[in-house]
Amino acid sequence: MRHISSTLATLAAAGVLALAVPGSAYATNGFLVIDGIVHTRPSGCIEIPQLSSVFNVTDVPALVHNVPGCAGGVVQIIPPGLAVQVPGTHSIFLG
Secondary structure (H helix, E strand, C coil), X not given: CHHHHHHHHHHHHHHHHHHHCCCCCCCCCEEEEECCXXXXXXXXXXXXXXXXXXXXXXXXXXXXXXXXXXXXXXXXXXXXXXXXXXXXXXXXXXX
16 A cells, blocks of 8 residues: 555656746747748747758747758847748758
């Protein structure tokens, strides 16, 4: 009986902790248009495999990285409401 109550207490504590920690990912408001394709409420890293036209219609700046995976340095910032050409083998981070 003691083992069961200990297990239940541990599970209850884990549940409370899971609900108390907010999620780190959140989607932006608006959309991102890459070569005519609309990405609604984008968040995180988006790969740009080829020369692309990117129109940022979100509420946050889009950060252009010089390598895929958003691991390289930021080489350009696309403010909300601006469209730019992004070279291939780059990535964009939003959020």
